[in-house]
Amino acid sequence: MKSIISLALVLLTLKVYAAPAFTNITSADFENLTKEMSANFVHNSILGASKMGSIFGFQVGLVAAQTSTPNTNEIVKRNAGADLASIYNVGLMGAIGIPMGLAFEAVILPKTTAAGATISATSMALKYNINELIPVLPLNLALRGFYSNANFDFAQVVSSVNVDVSNKTKVTGVQLLLSPMFPLVEPYVGIGLLSGSNDLSVTGSNPIFAPGFSTSQSESKTVSSTQILAGVDVNLLLLKLGAEYSQSFGASRMGLKLALGF
Numbered sequence: 001m002k003s004i005i006s007l008a009l010v011l012l013t014l015k016v017y018a019a020p021a022f023t024n025i026t027s028a029d030f031e032n033l034t035k036e037m038s039a040n041f042v043h044n045s046i047l048g049a050s051k052m053g054s055i056f057g058f059q060v061g062l063v064a065a066q067t068s069t070p071n072t073n074e075i076v077k078r079n080a081g082a083d084l085a086s087i088y089n090v091g092l093m094g095a096i097g098i099p100m101g102l103a104f105e106a107v108i109l110p111k112t113t114a115a116g117a118t119i120s121a122t123s124m125a126l127k128y129n130i131n132e133l134i135p136v137l138p139l140n141l142a143l144r145g146f147y148s149n150a151n152f153d154f155a156q157v158v159s160s161v162n163v164d165v166s167n168k169t170k171v172t173g174v175q176l177l178l179s180p181m182f183p184l185v186e187p188y189v190g191i192g193l194l195s196g197s198n199d200l201s202v203t204g205s206n207p208i209f210a211p212g213f214s215t216s217q218s219e220s221k222t223v224s225s226t227q228i229l230a231g232v233d234v235n236l237l238l239l240k241l242g243a244e245y246s247q248s249f250g251a252s253r254m255g256l257k258l259a260l261g262f
Contacts, residue, residue, distance in 0.1 A: 021076055022075065022076070022156070022165055022200070022208050023158055024078075024208070024209075024210045025075065025200070025209045025210060025213065026210045026212070027210075027213045029071075029210075030198075030200065030209075030213070030219060030221055031221060031223065032071035032072065032075075033071070033075065033198065034169075034196060034197070034198035034222075034223050035071075035196070035223050035225070035249035035250055035251060036071060036072045036087070036249065036250075036251050037087075037150075037167065037196070038169060038171050038194070038196025038197075038198065038223060038225070038248070038249050039067050039196075039225075039248045039249040039250070039251035039252075039253060040067035040069070040087045040089050040169075040251070040253065041121060041123070041148045041150040041169050041171050041196075042123075042146075042148060042171050042173065042227070042246070042248060042253070043105070043107060043124075043144075043147075043148050043171075043173070044065050044089055044107060044123075044244065044246075044255045045093050045095055045107055045125060045257075046063055046093075046242035046244045046256070046257040047095060047103075047105065047127070047233060047242070048140065048142075048177060048179040048186040048187075048188035048233045049129065049140035049141055049142035049177035049178055049179040049186075049190075050140040050142075050179055050181070050186055050233075051097055051103070051129045051131070051132075052095060052096070052261075053097050053262060055099055056096075056098060056099075057096070057097035057103075057261065057262060058094070058096045058097070058261050059093065059240055059259045059260070059261030060092075060094045060095075060259060060261060061092075061240065061257060061258050061260055061261075062090075062091075062258050063089075063091060063093045063107060063255060063256070063257045063258075063259075064088060064089070064090040064091075064256055065088065065089040065090070065244075065253050065254060066086050066087075066088055066253065066254050066255075067087050067088070067251055067253040068085070068086055068251055068252050068253070069084060069086055069087050072084055072087070089107075089109075089121065089253075089255070090109060091107045091108050091109035091121060091123075092107070092108050092109070092110075093106070093107045093259060094108075100132055101128055101130070101131065101132035101142075102126070102128055102129075103126070103127040103128075103129075104124075104125070104127075105124070105125040105126075105127065105144075105146075106122070106125070107121075107122070107123045108121070108122050108123075109121040109122070109150075116154055116155055117152065117153065117154040118151075118152075118153045118154070119150070119151065119152050119153075120150065121148070121149070121150035122148070122149050123146055123147065123148035123149070123171075125144050125146035125147075126144070126145055126146075127142050127143070127144040127177075128142060128143050128144075129141070129142045130143065138181070139178055139180055139181065140177075140178065140179040140180070140181060141176075141177070143177075144174070144175045145172075145174045146172070146174075146175075147170075148170065148171040148172075149168075149169075149170050150168070150169045151166070151167070151168050151169075152166075152168075152169070153165065153166045158202070158204075158206040158207075159206050161204060161206050163202050163203050163204045163208075164202070165200070165202050165208065166199075166200070166202075167198065168199040168200075169196065169197070170197045170198075171196045171197075172194070173192050173193060173194035173195065173227065174192060175190045175191065175192035175227065175229070176190060177190040178190065183235075184234065184235050184236070185233075185234050185235075186232065186234075187230075187231070187232045188230070188231055188232070188233065189228075189229065189230045190227075190228070190229045190230075191226065191227065191228055192226065192227035192228075192229070193224075193226060194224065194225045194226070194227050194248055194249070195225075196222070196224070196225070196249060197220065197222040197223075198222075199219075199220045200218065200219055200220075202217050202218070203217075223249060225249040226248070227247065227248035228246065229244060229245065229246035230244070230245055230246075231243055231244030231245065231255075232244075233257075238260050238262060239259075239260065240257065240258075240259040240261050241257065241259075242255075242256065242259075243255065243256050244257075
């Protein structure tokens, strides 16, 4: 299992983060970049609204999501960088459920370097099953709050000079989840309110921002968005499978999960 997870992380990183190029970034470019990076790094445990186990429960496994990024791809292609039509959120997922309907979730991508780029990401969440408070509800209803933090660093050439570019993304949000009380297959839907921030910086004196936008070597942007999501969580004894589609910050994302637990 460990070797399969390691191989998946490496292959996805090699495919997605191959030699991008950010130069002459306008204000509109930076807002689009902030939105699509934020959409990609939204917490994605791919778990529904139900409690984890009757008293205690846990899951551990691999999750991966593909986010459509046409605006980021336009920026990269305009500057002769590698294709970046999609970016990925991939990591090791762990979750534990405790009494009172609480569950703690985490998705972690350890610092990984491939094709001249380095990426790391962490997201944490706390979910509360509202059925513990209102047991007569005919459906599973849950609230989940989360925080995500991701770093994406790479080297590129600006005006014949090698520079290092750093992109840091943070996303916070709260989601309301709803699902029927099915024992083995749990389809679920949800809505959320999200806030995303992005910090983009470059070393040296050669700028990557358009003159009409900024002469600084770093810029920050914060955006907000609603989120809609729909997924399914399948429980086959110890094997857990999941899939989820979501839209936020004007971008769509599709995720998958393979995990073990009870």
